[in-house]
Amino acid sequence: MYKYHCLNPIADIGLNNFTEDYTKIETAEGADALLVRSAVMHDMEFDKNLKAIGRAGAGVNNIPLDTCAEQGIVVFNTPGANANGVKELVIAGMLLASRDIIGGINWVQENEEDGNILKDAEKAKKQFAGCEIEGKKLGVIGLGAIGVLVANAAVHLGMEVYGYDPYLSVDAAWRLSRNIHHAKTVDELYKDCDYITIHVPAMDSTKGMIDKNAIGLMKDGVVILNYARNVLVDEEAVVDALVSGHVKNYVTDFPTPIVAGVKGAIITPHLGASTEESEDNCAKMAVAEVRNYLENGNIQHSVNYPDCDMGVKGENTRITLLHHNVPNMIGQFTKILADDNMNIADMTNKSKGEYAYTMIDIDSDVTDSVIEDLTKVKDVLRVRVIR
Ligand SMILES: NC(=O)c1ccc[n+]([C@@H]2O[C@H](COP(=O)([O-])OP(=O)(O)OC[C@H]3O[C@@H](n4cnc5c(N)ncnc54)[C@H](O)[C@@H]3O)[C@@H](O)[C@H]2O)c1
Numbered sequence: 001m002y003k004y005h006c007l008n009p010i011a012d013i014g015l016n017n018f019t020e021d022y023t024k025i026e027t028a029e030g031a032d033a034l035l036v037r038s039a040v041m042h043d044m045e046f047d048k049n050l051k052a053i054g055r056a057g058a059g060v061n062n063i064p065l066d067t068c069a070e071q072g073i074v075v076f077n078t079p080g081a082n083a084n085g086v087k088e089l090v091i092a093g094m095l096l097a098s099r100d101i102i103g104g105i106n107w108v109q110e111n112e113e114d115g116n117i118l119k120d121a122e123k124a125k126k127q128f129a130g131c132e133i134e135g136k137k138l139g140v141i142g143l144g145a146i147g148v149l150v151a152n153a154a155v156h157l158g159m160e161v162y163g164y165d166p167y168l169s170v171d172a173a174w175r176l177s178r179n180i181h182h183a184k185t186v187d188e189l190y191k192d193c194d195y196i197t198i199h200v201p202a203m204d205s206t207k208g209m210i211d212k213n214a215i216g217l218m219k220d221g222v223v224i225l226n227y228a229r230n231v232l233v234d235e236e237a238v239v240d241a242l243v244s245g246h247v248k249n250y251v252t253d254f255p256t257p258i259v260a261g262v263k264g265a266i267i268t269p270h271l272g273a274s275t276e277e278s279e280d281n282c283a284k285m286a287v288a289e290v291r292n293y294l295e296n297g298n299i300q301h302s303v304n305y306p307d308c309d310m311g312v313k314g315e316n317t318r319i320t321l322l323h324h325n326v327p328n329m330i331g332q333f334t335k336i337l338a339d340d341n342m343n344i345a346d347m348t349n350k351s352k353g354e355y356a357y358t359m360i361d362i363d364s365d366v367t368d369s370v371i372e373d374l375t376k377v378k379d380v381l382r383v384r385v386i387r
């Protein structure tokens with residue numbers, strides 16, 4: 001029997017995939033798994049029983065990944081599950097910045113009592129005129145799940161698209177339209193583009209990436225779009241550039257006190273993934289990942305441990321060990337098992353950075369003393385036995 005708790009509302013279509021072996025509980029205490037969207041978890045104390053966190057979404061900057069890894073808690077996210085929702089909002093953002101659609105709609109609302117509104121609209125409309133995005137240059141920073149979709153959609157809308165991603169995955173490269181120009185440096189993209197959109201994770205290496213210097217390289221009248229995270233952009237520098245007119249619009253999904261209400265800022269309240277489809281996709285994927293880990297020990301789409309898969313657990317007893325990625329761990333595990341005359345039927349070991357994961361199938365049960373000995377091995381962070 002497993003217990004899970006949701007720190008944010010998670011779509012029922014995903015939660016319904018938990019079987020009768022799972023109980024939803026109202027607090028995090030005693031939970032085997034937590035499901036979360038953007039709730040900030042940095043100050044949370046984690047229960048000893050907690051084994052997995054499923055982030056129903058992409059960004060994991062709300063979760064203390066290293067603390068979790070050290071406590072033997074595997075954190076999952078749902079790559080690509082909300083990418084289309086964000087892509088559509090980015091396209092909407094570009095259109096909102098290009099034509100004063102919001103100003104026009106507001107004018108109609110303000111003049112709703114005007115009996116001559118149809119005629120007066122013809123006089124008023126010139127103040128809301130804008131430009132088209134076809135033929136304009138779009139720079140996409142970060143060509144992952146979202147960046148690729150945005151870049152390809154923009155090509156279909158007739159834009160000239162430049163992409164920058166020094167860590168482009170092979171999978172993303174296959175999905176990227178051949179019409180996209182490869183920007184070798186981000187500065188090249190800053191200098192040439194009329195619209196610049198950023199789709200990278202918030203990490204130490206990306207925080208403040210669009211700063212005063214970057215903005216200084218950009219064309220006059222540039223539109224910057226940020227549907228990734230507010231911390232990627234130096235917002236003070238953006239506000240200065242909006243006031244001076246160097247940046248025409250800052251289109252973002254993150255309403256911070258610095259940018260909210262500034263003329264030229266077009267801001268939505270973190271709506272990128274808030275579509276029925278994205279919420280359903282994320283919930284289904286997160287629940288499937290958590291279940292696969294709890295029931296089979298398999299890790300897929302983890303952000304703090306290596307992916308590792310030994311298939312569905314069969315008749316054998318499965319021992320899983322989360323540990324530091326240091327020498328001689330497997331030697332110690334196999335010795336403990338051999339000393340107790342246990343036969344290994346199957347085994348795998350994977351590592352990712354400082355952490356590693358070992359899965360061992362045994363064709364008998366495992367004694368408590370073996371579990372205790374495995375737990376005592378230096379650098380072992382968690383031992384689980386799935387019977
Ligand atoms: N507004 C929303 O609701 C919403 C929804 C989903 C995701 N997001 C944000 O968008 C981010 C991207 O999402 P995704 O699904 O495309 O993630 P992803 O992991 O698929 O793609 C991120 C890409 O950024 C690239 N990258 C990393 N560092 C870079 C750098 N310095 N320069 C250029 N590229 C770099 C990576 O190589 C990768 O291809 C998430 O981390 C999250 O913060 C926001």
Ligand SMILES: O=C(O)[C@H](O)COP(=O)(O)O
Nearest residue numbers: 037038056057058059273
């Ligand atoms: O990183 C993400 O997936 C998005 O920012 C969506 O966050 P949300 O699930 O809180 O809407």
